Amino acid sequence: MTRTAKFRVWRGDANDGALKDYNIEVNEGEVVLDVIHRLQATQTPDLAVRWNCKAGKCGSCSAEINGRPRLMCMTRMNTFTDEETITVTPLRAFPVIRDLVTDVSFNYKKALEVPAFSGPANLKPGEYRMEQIDVERSQEFRKCIECFLCQDTCHVIRDHEENKEAFAGPRFFIRLAELDMHPLDTLDRKRAAQEKHGLGMCNITKCCTEVCPEHIRITDNAIIPMKERVVDVKYDPARWLGSKIRRREGL
Amino acid sequence: MGMLMSGTITTPGRAKIAARHLRTDKWWVQPLITVAVLVSFIIYSTWRAFENAHYFVEPYISPFYSPCLATSCVEGASGFGQPFGSWWVLSPSLLILVFPLGFRMTCYYYRKAYYRAFWQSPPACAVAEPHKTYTGETRQPLILQNAHRWFFYAGLIFNVILSYDAILAFKNAEGQWGHMQVGTLVLLANATFLWLYSLSCHTCRHTIGGRLKHFSKHPVRYKLWTKISELNHHHPKFAWISLIGVALADFYIRSVSTGFITDLTIF
Numbered sequence: 001m002t003r004t005a006k007f008r009v010w011r012g013d014a015n016d017g018a019l020k021d022y023n024i025e026v027n028e029g030e031v032v033l034d035v036i037h038r039l040q041a042t043q044t045p046d047l048a049v050r051w052n053c054k055a056g057k058c059g060s061c062s063a064e065i066n067g068r069p070r071l072m073c074m075t076r077m078n079t080f081t082d083e084e085t086i087t088v089t090p091l092r093a094f095p096v097i098r099d100l101v102t103d104v105s106f107n108y109k110k111a112l113e114v115p116a117f118s119g120p121a122n123l124k125p126g127e128y129r130m131e132q133i134d135v136e137r138s139q140e141f142r143k144c145i146e147c148f149l150c151q152d153t154c155h156v157i158r159d160h161e162e163n164k165e166a167f168a169g170p171r172f173f174i175r176l177a178e179l180d181m182h183p184l185d186t187l188d189r190k191r192a193a194q195e196k197h198g199l200g201m202c203n204i205t206k207c208c209t210e211v212c213p214e215h216i217r218i219t220d221n222a223i224i225p226m227k228e229r230v231v232d233v234k235y236d237p238a239r240w241l242g243s244k245i246r247r248r249e250g251l
Numbered sequence: 252m253g254m255l256m257s258g259t260i261t262t263p264g265r266a267k268i269a270a271r272h273l274r275t276d277k278w279w280v281q282p283l284i285t286v287a288v289l290v291s292f293i294i295y296s297t298w299r300a301f302e303n304a305h306y307f308v309e310p311y312i313s314p315f316y317s318p319c320l321a322t323s324c325v326e327g328a329s330g331f332g333q334p335f336g337s338w339w340v341l342s343p344s345l346l347i348l349v350f351p352l353g354f355r356m357t358c359y360y361y362r363k364a365y366y367r368a369f370w371q372s373p374p375a376c377a378v379a380e381p382h383k384t385y386t387g388e389t390r391q392p393l394i395l396q397n398a399h400r401w402f403f404y405a406g407l408i409f410n411v412i413l414s415y416d417a418i419l420a421f422k423n424a425e426g427q428w429g430h431m432q433v434g435t436l437v438l439l440a441n442a443t444f445l446w447l448y449s450l451s452c453h454t455c456r457h458t459i460g461g462r463l464k465h466f467s468k469h470p471v472r473y474k475l476w477t478k479i480s481e482l483n484h485h486h487p488k489f490a491w492i493s494l495i496g497v498a499l500a501d502f503y504i505r506s507v508s509t510g511f512i513t514d515l516t517i518f
Contacts, residue, residue: 010266017267017268018267067274067377068377087273089273092260092268092377096264133466153376153377155373156387159382161262162384163385198389201386201388203372204363207373207376219363224359225457228400228453229462235394235397
C-alpha cells in the first residue's frame with residue numbers, strides 16, 4: 001500500500017541550516033532510509049546522506065529520527081502513524097559536514113588512544129590459548145558496528161563539548177572492558193579507564209544501552225563492571241591490602 | 252555540576268538546531284513517575300522514622316526499626332540487644348536507616364533513576380540537560396558513589412536480620428510457634444524481595460565472579476555469576492518492588508499496632 005508521508009529533513013552545513021518540509025511517497029515494508037533515498041532521487045538530488053549496507057551492519061546511516069539516535073535503515077516506516085511528521089536530522093553531538101552527514105572523526109581519535117591488545121611477553125602470536133567460556137564473554141562487545149549512536153546520545157559530550165578531550169565515550173568503554181576481561185591481556189586497563197579515558201564522568205544513565213542497534217548491554221556488561229574493577233584498584237582499601245598480601249592480580 | 256541554561260548541543264559546527272530536543276514521544280513520563288514514587292517514599296519513611304511509635308506488635312517488628320538497638324525501644328522489640336543504651340534519645344530508627352538508605356542511594360540503578368529524574372542529567376536520552384558544566388562522578392561528593400560495595404555488605408546483614416524477623420513471625424501474638432498470619436506473609440515477602448534486590452545488584456555480580464579474568468579457572472564462581480547475571484537483568488524491577496514492599500510492610504505493622512486493621516490468622 002502506498003501513502004504519502006510528511007518528512008522534515010535538516011538541510012545545511014557547518015555554517016547554517018534549517019529543517020525543510022517534504023511530502024514523499026512511502027511503500028509497504030520500507031524503512032526511513034528508503035524514503036530518504038526516494039527523496040534524493042525525486043526531489044532533492046543534492047541531499048547528502050551516508051549509507052552503505054542497508055542491513056544494520058555497517059553503522060553508516062546513523063541519524064536522529066524524531067529526536068532519537070537511530071539507524072535509518074533499521075527504522076521501519078510502519079512504526080509511525082500516517083499523520084505523523086517524521087523529523088530526520090544529522091547526529092547532533094558531532095560537527096556536521098552537510099545535510100545528514102556528520103564528521104565522526106572524534107571517535108577515530110579516541111580509538112587511537114586505547115592501546116591494542118598486549119599479550120604475555122613469553123608467548124608469541126599463534127601460541128595464545130583460551131578456553132571457550134573466556135572467549136564468549138567479550139563476544140558481545142565485538143558485535144559493535146561502530147555506528148556511534150552511543151557516542152552521539154551520551155550527554156557527557158553531547159551536552160558538554162568541552163568534555164570531548166577527557167572522555168572516550170561508551171563505545172570505547174566496551175573496548176576497554178573487552179580488553180580488561182581478556183585472560184591474556186597484560187596492560188592495566190582499569191586505571192587507564194579512570195585516569196585517561198574518563199570512565200568516572202559516566203553517570204550510568206544508560207542512554208548508550210537504549211540506542212545500541214546491536215543490543216549490546218553497554219552499561220550493565222561493560223561500564224558498570226569496569227567501574228567495579230576501578231573500585232577494586234583505586235577505592236577499596238581492603239582489596240588493595242589483599243592484593244598486596246596475597247599477590248592475586250589477574251585472577 | 253553548575254546549573255544554567257542548556258549545554259553545548261548548539262556548539263558552532265554542529266547542525267544548527269536551536270531546540271533542546273526533537274523527541275515527539277512522552278519522554279517525561281518515566282522521570283515524572285520516578286519523582287512521584289521516590290518523593291512519596293521519602294515523605295512516608297521520614298515521617299515513620301521520626302514517629303518513634305507503632306513499630307512493634309507481637310510477633311512483628313517494622314523493617315524501619317529492625318534491629319532496635321536503643322534503650323528507648325519498646326519492650327520486646329530489641330531481639331539483638333540494646334548496645335546504644337539510654338544516651339540515644341532520638342528515634343532508634345535513625346540509628347540504622349543510613350545503611351539501607353546508603354545502599355539505595357549508591358545503587359547503580361537508582362543512580363540512573365535519580366540522575367535523570369531529579370538532576371536532569373540528562374532528563375531523557377537526547378534531551379539536553381540544563382547544566383552548564385558536568386564532571387560526573389569524578390569529584391566529591393559523587394566520587395563517594397564508589398563506596399557502593401560497603402553499603403551492599405551492610406545491606407546483607409540487614410537482610411539476615413529481616414529474614415530472622417520473618418521467621419519470628421511464625422509465632423502468634425502470644426509467642427507460640429507454628430502459626431501463620433497475614434503479617435507473616437507480609438514479612439516473608441518483604442525479606443524475599445530485599446534478598447532479590449541485593450543479590451541482583453551489580454556489585455554482587457562483580458563480587459561473585461564479575462571481577463575474574465579467567466572464568467575457566469573458577470567454574471563454581473562462573474556458574475554463580477551466570478545465575479546472578481540472570482537476576483541482574485531484573486534489578487530495576489526488584490529495586491522498585493522491594494522499596495514499595497518495605498514501606499507496605501511497615502504500614503501493615505503500623506496498622507495492626509494501632510488497631511486500624513486486624514491481623515488475620517491463617518493457622
